Amino acid sequence: xxxxxxxxxxxxxxxxxxxxxxxxxxxxxxxxxxxxxxxxxxxxxxxxxxxxxxxxxxxxxxxxxxxxxxxxxxxxxxxxxxxxxxxxxxxxxxxxxxxxxxxxxxxxxxxxxxxxxxxxxxxxxxxxxxxxxxxxxxxxxxxxxxxxxxxxxxxxxxxxxxxxxxxxxxxxxxxxxxxxxxxxxxxxxxxxxxxxxxxxxxxxxxxxxxxxxxxxxxxxxxxxxxxxxxxxxxxxxxxxxxxxxxxxxxxxxxxxxxxxxxxxxxxxxxxxxxxxxxxxxxxxxxxxxxxxxxxxxxxxxxxxxxxxxxxxxxxxxxxxxxxxxxxxxxxxxxxxxxxxxxxxxxxxxxxxxxxxxxxxxxxxxxxxxxxxxxxxxxxxxxxxxxxxxxxxxxxxxxxxxxxxxxxxxxxxxxxxxxxxxxxxxxx
Numbered sequence: 405x406x407x408x409x410x411x412x413x414x415x416x417x418x419x420x421x422x423x424x425x426x427x428x429x430x431x432x433x434x435x436x437x438x439x440x441x442x443x444x445x446x447x448x449x450x451x452x453x454x455x456x457x458x459x460x461x462x463x464x465x466x467x468x469x470x471x472x473x474x475x476x477x478x479x480x481x482x483x484x485x486x487x488x489x490x491x492x493x494x495x496x497x498x499x500x501x502x503x504x505x506x507x508x509x510x511x512x513x514x515x516x517x518x519x520x521x522x523x524x525x526x527x528x529x530x531x532x533x534x535x536x537x538x539x540x541x542x543x544x545x546x547x548x549x550x551x552x553x554x555x556x557x558x559x560x561x562x563x564x565x566x567x568x569x570x571x572x573x574x575x576x577x578x579x580x581x582x583x584x585x586x587x588x589x590x591x592x593x594x595x596x597x598x599x600x601x602x603x604x605x606x607x608x609x610x611x612x613x614x615x616x617x618x619x620x621x622x623x624x625x626x627x628x629x630x631x632x633x634x635x636x637x638x639x640x641x642x643x644x645x646x647x648x649x650x651x652x653x654x655x656x657x658x659x660x661x662x663x664x665x666x667x668x669x670x671x672x673x674x675x676x677x678x679x680x681x682x683x684x685x686x687x688x689x690x691x692x693x694x695x696x697x698x699x700x701x702x703x704x705x706x707x708x709x710x711x712x713x714x715x716x717x718x719x720x721x722x723x724x725x726x727x728x729x730x731x732x733x734x735x736x737x738x739x740x741x742x743x744x745x746x747x748x749x750x751x752x753x754x755x756x757x758x759x760x761x762x763x764x765x766x767x768x769x770x771x772x773x774x775x776x777x778x779x780x781x782x783x784x785x786x787x788x789x790x791x792x793x794x795x796x797x798x799x800x801x802x803x804x805x806x807x808x809x810x811x812x813x814x815x816x817x818x819x820x821x822x823x824x825x826x827x828x829x830x831x
Contacts, residue, residue, distance in 0.1 A: 441628075469519055481500050498686040502682040508676025509676070531651070544613060553605060557602040560598065560793040561595040564592040567789060591789070637748075665722060671717070680699070743816040753806070757795070758799055767788050
């Protein structure tokens with residue numbers, strides 16, 4: 405019951421946009437705006453052209469329902485004929501009303517198939533939204549990582565500047581060779597290059613985020629690191645239950661299977677009798693007019709094997725739909741399990757890289773202190789700074805991998821999972 409309620413909420417949220425007929429209008433970011441993850445999701449879900457296309461497809465599928473329902477409703481027509489013949493003109497007109505009484509259930513089956521197709525289209529829209537949410541989070545977290553990497557590169561550059569000043573002072577005091585100064589300058593040049601690359605990487609990450617947000621160009625803006633309440637990821641059984649009951653793409657396959665089953669029944673009724681009633685009123689020049697009414701029975705006897713062939717085609721499509729539904733179900737199970745394992749590995753990696761970073765910082769302080777008093781070497785201090793820079797980047801990558809793994813599990817289960825306070829409050 406819980407999952408059915410969640411599914412209803414999910415579909416209601418994802419189907420709200422279908423009440424409108426949006427035009428493809430690209431989003432805009434205000435100058436200096438501080439973009440939160442929630443704001444990025446709001447922008448993307450309101451303007452992404454791929455999502456607009458899916459929603460338009462769902463509206464088209466809804467129109468098919470009305471098309472399939474039309475034969476079950478009364479049909480009214482008005483006709484008029486004007487003739488010019490030798491000796492004068494004549495005009496006649498008629499008003500006709502007809503109503504299908506029975507066609508062996510074919511029209512109602514077609515209507516049910518269209519309704520299943522519409523629900524499938526709505527689920528496809530919901531799944532497009534789930535995928536878009538993941539893409540936004542991936543681009544947002546990538547931008548955060550690029551910003552962290554730039555900060556790390558700037559910190560490394562600062563360390564090498566201090567190392568160069570220290571090497572120059574030590575050389576001028578006659579306590580170190582000039583090669584220490586040269587080595588420090590090389591290290592600083594390499595650090596500046598890394599900082600330039602990190603700055604370029606940040607601009608590329610911004611471009612990637614703007615693309616998924618459907619923003620052609622954006623002024624200077626900043627991003628705000630998200631902070632969410634702590635929440636442990638679900639266990640495997642719970643995660644699988646969520647995915648199998650909430651995944652819109654899986655539900656879409658189920659609706660496609662339902663439509664395929666109805667199509668088999670529809671095709672098999674190709675030779676079903678059709679009963680309809682009609683009535684009308686005809687009049688012409690010089691005639692008082694007359695009413696007419698009747699019943700029409702149409703009983704097809706043979707169609708050259710058309711019904712049998714269409715039935716075989718529908719049965720093959722049904723078998724294909726069953727195989728696709730089973731294949732996707734297996735893929736969802738695998739995706740959920742893989743996403744959970746990736747998340748668990750990412751959590752362990754975050755803890756490990758934080759310890760490594762702490763150790764690298766201690767080794768750097770020790771190496772620089774030793775060099776300052778003339779006990780250590782310039783090479784030792786340089787290697788310690790390099791190890792610290794590498795540990796800082798590894799920690800940044802681990803944080804990115806962890807957040808992306810959480811987003812991946814959310815996508816796999818079509819539900820939201822909060823990140824922990826510890827990871828959100830990154831030092």
